[in-house]
Amino acid sequence: MREFGYQRAHDVSGALALLDADPEARFLGGGTNLVDLMKTGVERPARLVDLRGLPLDRIERAEDGTLRIGATVSNSALAAHPEVRLRYPALTQAVVAGASGQLRNMATVGGNLLQRTRCGYFTDVTQPCNKRAPGTGCPAVKGEHHNAAILGASEHCVAVHPSDLAVALTAFDALVTYETTEGAGELPLADLYLAPGSTPHLETALPTGALITGVALPPTPVAALSRYRKVRERASYAFAIGSVAAALEIEAGAVRDVRLALGAVASRPWRASAAERVLRGAPATADSFAAAADAELAAAVPLPHNGYKVTLMRNLVVAVLTELAEEAAR
Template identity: 60%
Template sequence: MKPFGYLRPASVTEAVTAVAAHPGARFLGGGTNLVDLMKLGVETPALLVDVTRLPLDRTEPTPEGGLRVGATVRNSDLAAHPLVTERYPVLTQALLAGASGQLRNIATTGGNLLQRTRCPYFQDVSKPCNKRLPGTGCPAREGAHRDLAVLGHSENCVATHPSDLSAALAALDATVVLHGPDGERTVPVTGFHRLPGDNPDQDTVIRPGELITGVVLPPAPGGSAQLYRKVRDRASYAFALVSVAAVLTVRDGRVRHAALAFGGLAHRPWRATAAEAVLRDAPATAETFARAADAELAAARPLRDNAFKVGLARRLTVDVLTELTGRTGPRSA
């Protein structure tokens, strides 16, 4: 076991100051991913700063009619919160699709956003990996990549982001609230996670010392229906091969609002803006939904063993949108 320091700060400011002053320090929330990576030797922090006792565990309505979720709110509590189940069911569905009941009782909102890829090469310190050790290569490109990215990857990394919650937050246009040495700032969830490019070791746009203090959800679009659907290799406790988070409003047989995000396809939750452009004001039909999926997936660059993900994502998108259309209004104009 490698020794490390432990600090339980009394305030957000104290927590941020401690991490900023100790390069390589890590914030500790539920620890469901970080502690696993420490056991594997992937993470070797000299200091853990425990933020679970800070006043960041509340879920409260905002004056604008949205919702603010504290960074240490447990996944199980968030999934069951009355305002979430009523206004943001896609969030509840995504949370309940992830991990197990025991892990959801421990995992936190902020930690879920920050969880790292489950690419087997990243988790095995005996293998080269640009995400873990920049410049060593990406053996996944020619090796075991069936579960890995088909969108947004680079020569340096083909890993996927594993969070179910992040895909739902992306479809809901949520914002991440960060507190750092220079004060507070906000970042849209859609811009929070990075694509790998030449620096796959940098998962997010978080600056040194910054702590996630919460996530803010805008008011849900009026009259919308929401759905999160996840395809995986087994019925539970498995990461997504493909998932779709969708928020859809249909009136008079036409799509009036559509927000889509994919999970399991890219280095970050993938907001499907090309698909949304096709859907906007178009007839709410299976043909339109297929054209929208094709427009988004035209950018896919599958590898040797994961091309099936493209067809799977197409079919899943059409199925999800078709189901939502039946909930929001008539299918014909």
């Protein structure tokens, strides 16, 4: 590991100034991803700017019903918060599915959103990787890719985004707030992550030097009946090979409103907009749910060894929506 400096920031402006003064510095939240990458040599910051002392550790409900979640709120605190459990249960389920209790106690909301891919070629510095070393190639395309993307990938990168939390937040139209030395800004979470295209090393639309300060969840009544389901290769904590965040509202046997996002199928959480369009106004039946899944997955372009994900995600969407419909009928 490269020798590095360490400083604690006590306010947002101070954190931004420290990063601005050292282009090789990195922000440090819980360190559950960054420190691992430093150990393997993927990340080699000259300085870490510790953000845990910033006043961004609260979850507050605004007058308009928006739930504002600070960037340094731990994943454990987020999952346990009464407002989250009541109004966005899929969010709690996503966080709990994401990691062990020890990791959730350390990991922060902001850091979770910015975690890097777990693709084996990215994390192995002896291998080429366009995301880590632009222009060197993507060996996963012809190599080990059983957990690679089936939607929105390119010949330059087929890695998937690892966050469970981000999938649920995408389904509920979350906004990411940030600060830069030029002032404050916000982005829909669905627009935060960039498609890989020919520049997979450019991962987010955040301005250079930006610090995520929080997430804003708008009041979304449909989210009260929601679920997050994650499929992984072992029962203990592991990254998803497919996941679904879904919310459903049914009126007179038909789908009045729906939210649907898919995980572990693309370089970013995948908002299933095509499926949502098919479902709104349709009968709340397994056939409708299957038709919606097929409409979304029609754009899938699997590689030789990850085509199983198309069937997996179709079945997962149908199963989760069916469970929600049965719950709504009780």
